[in-house]
Amino acid sequence: MAGEGAGRTPEQEGAAAAPAGPESGAGAVEEQLRAVYAGGGPTGAAGPDAVVGWPERLARVALTRVADPGDKVMGRAVRESGPREALAAALGGRRLPGAGPERTAGYRARAARADPVADLAAAHRAGGRFLCPGDGDWPGQLDDLAEQRPYGLWVRGRPSLRLWALRSVAVVGARACTDYGRHMAVRLGAGLAGAGWAVVSGAAYGVDGAVHRAVLAAGGATIGVVASGIDTAYPSGNSDLIAAIAEQGLLVGELPPGDHPTRSRFVLRNRVIAALTRGTVVVEARYRSGSLITARRAAELGRITMGVPTPISGGAALAPIRFRVAIAA
Numbered sequence: 001m002a003g004e005g006a007g008r009t010p011e012q013e014g015a016a017a018a019p020a021g022p023e024s025g026a027g028a029v030e031e032q033l034r035a036v037y038a039g040g041g042p043t044g045a046a047g048p049d050a051v052v053g054w055p056e057r058l059a060r061v062a063l064t065r066v067a068d069p070g071d072k073v074m075g076r077a078v079r080e081s082g083p084r085e086a087l088a089a090a091l092g093g094r095r096l097p098g099a100g101p102e103r104t105a106g107y108r109a110r111a112a113r114a115d116p117v118a119d120l121a122a123a124h125r126a127g128g129r130f131l132c133p134g135d136g137d138w139p140g141q142l143d144d145l146a147e148q149r150p151y152g153l154w155v156r157g158r159p160s161l162r163l164w165a166l167r168s169v170a171v172v173g174a175r176a177c178t179d180y181g182r183h184m185a186v187r188l189g190a191g192l193a194g195a196g197w198a199v200v201s202g203a204a205y206g207v208d209g210a211v212h213r214a215v216l217a218a219g220g221a222t223i224g225v226v227a228s229g230i231d232t233a234y235p236s237g238n239s240d241l242i243a244a245i246a247e248q249g250l251l252v253g254e255l256p257p258g259d260h261p262t263r264s265r266f267v268l269r270n271r272v273i274a275a276l277t278r279g280t281v282v283v284e285a286r287y288r289s290g291s292l293i294t295a296r297r298a299a300e301l302g303r304i305t306m307g308v309p310t311p312i313s314g315g316a317a318l319a320p321i322r323f324r325v326a327i328a329a
Helices: 026-038 054-066 072-081 083-092 101-113 116-125 140-148 161-166 179-194 207-217 236-248 263-276 290-300 320-328
Strands: 128-131 153-156 168-172 198-201 222-229 250-255 279-282 304-307
Touching: 026 054, 026 116, 054 072, 054 083, 054 101, 054 116, 054 128, 072 083, 072 140, 083 101, 116 128, 140 263, 161 168, 161 198, 161 222, 161 250, 168 179, 168 207, 168 263, 168 290, 179 198, 179 207, 198 207, 198 263, 207 222, 207 236, 222 236, 222 263, 236 250, 250 263, 263 290, 279 290, 290 304
Parallel strands: 168 198, 168 279, 198 222, 222 250, 279 304
Antiparallel strands: 128 153, 153 250
């Protein structure tokens, strides 16, 4: 299944199209990148009318520097006025509806520092690409997030994100999971891979790492949704796993190259996992955890939500009744 719907990475467009870096000249780098994206390899479709236009792509890339993922103020502005106008407002210090003076000043300062061509080039050198809503490989189910829809997605890996996401399940759970939780994550990962489902998780310690490794070992399809740049391995202890996901599956994130996660970004990342997949399975989770946030968002979006019953008591245990009460709260 790992080759199903595979598209070419930017690196596979050929050495002649690969930006060499700043020494080759900013204008030349931009033209090379523009040609790569116009060819359709990174976006899943070819031709000038089949991919998002270059000015809009640059604006969306810049917005990943200007506003945090899931920022409803910026997301609403993008939906109502488009990414180019939203970015122009940020650059000009114009107040967006719902934004106070401090937020407006923050937008302006970050917009002034944004360099979308440099970010695209950095992602390209790391074997990554930037997908926009409207690209051929964009997963349409993310549009269910409305004003919290990502401005775009940074992606590493050869397969088609859109095709894999059409038949995908999220498996999430505690970082400090029990042996039983790890065992169930492995069983779920291997079983789903054998049944032809793509398995989505967060590339973290515990349940996430166990399920990713099980899918990779079974030769299946797995997607890691990270709360950092796709060129930044976090947590560092999972760097080999994250590299394997990028090589054999897909690594997806909202943050530009080099960016690091924060507590709030982990929480916001969970909405992408919930929206991208057909359903979410929670293996183990503490009562107040990111895993239950993912399940709650999945339920709000009309996705299937499930919890694995456990015979073990303790802080990380997730009983079915607790799961039902938690996501309904």
